[in-house]
Amino acid sequence: MATPASEKVELFKESLKLKAEQLILTGFPEKIVLLNELLASSLLNEDLKDVHQAINIDVPDPIVVNNGEPPAKRLKTETNCVEGTKVLMFENGPVKCNQVLMQVIKIVKPHIKQLIEDANLLKMWVSFMIPKIEDGNNFGVSVQEETLAEIQSVESEAGAFFDQISRYFLSRAKIISKVAKYPHVADYRQAVFELDEKEYMSMWLVICEIRNRYSTLHDIVIKNLEKIKKPRSTNSESLY
Numbered sequence: 001m002a003t004p005a006s007e008k009v010e011l012f013k014e015s016l017k018l019k020a021e022q023l024i025l026t027g028f029p030e031k032i033v034l035l036n037e038l039l040a041s042s043l044l045n046e047d048l049k050d051v052h053q054a055i056n057i058d059v060p061d062p063i064v065v066n067n068g069e070p071p072a073k074r075l076k077t078e079t080n081c082v083e084g085t086k087v088l089m090f091e092n093g094p095v096k097c098n099q100v101l102m103q104v105i106k107i108v109k110p111h112i113k114q115l116i117e118d119a120n121l122l123k124m125w126v127s128f129m130i131p132k133i134e135d136g137n138n139f140g141v142s143v144q145e146e147t148l149a150e151i152q153s154v155e156s157e158a159g160a161f162f163d164q165i166s167r168y169f170l171s172r173a174k175i176i177s178k179v180a181k182y183p184h185v186a187d188y189r190q191a192v193f194e195l196d197e198k199e200y201m202s203m204w205l206v207i208c209e210i211r212n213r214y215s216t217l218h219d220i221v222i223k224n225l226e227k228i229k230k231p232r233s234t235n236s237e238s239l240y
Contacts (some may be wrong), residue, residue: 024217055065097169105165115154158210
């Protein structure tokens with residue numbers, strides 16, 4: 001006799017299977033259309049120069065002493081390099097994140113999260129469909145295993161998109177700190193603009209990859225749906 005706990009587990013499995021099939025048949029096509037519209041929107045098609053944001057760290061005026069001659073540069077004796085400006089505070093207030101990219105990232109992150117959740121749901125669905133281990137008639141099982149491997153690959157790749165976003169903020173913070181320490185060096189300021197442009201294009205590419213992954217998963221599952229749901233044919237079916 002089945003225990004209440006085992007009955008709940010079976011109900012969970014059946015509801016998950018139903019939810020996964022609905023996701024594949026209707027959810028994925030709707031998601032692909034939505035992502036295509038997002039890729040065509042103005043949010044992800046800004047001119048790169050419009051992504052730039054002014055860095056509110058002023059370039060200080062040079063100190064003039066000794067009859068108009070600037071003071072000699074102090075060198076670190078141990079490293080033989082120029083010391084930067086000691087940063088205690090920013091006169092113009094904090095240096096804000098790039099607001100255009102913050103808006104884009106705010107839109108992109110939920111799609112990354114959703115892809116991970118959807119891939120996890122499909123992974124469990126295919127796993128529940130795998131029959132017990134037997135000798136022979138394993139072609140359908142191999143189809144299930146190939147599909148499962150593709151889903152796991154998508155799940156891992158989606159997780160890496162989150163790392164990419166955190167690395168961007170860390171890299172930008174390091175360059176901004178260089179701008180604060182060496183305010184006269186224009187290359188550091190330009191590096192901030194270049195990094196923002198790169199991340200903007202990366203966010204476009206992330207949405208494109210998410211769309212592609214949904215399309216790939218939908219295609220591979222639809223093409224092999226019967227084999228995934230019924231990996232082994234019955235003896236009676238093989239007679240006809």
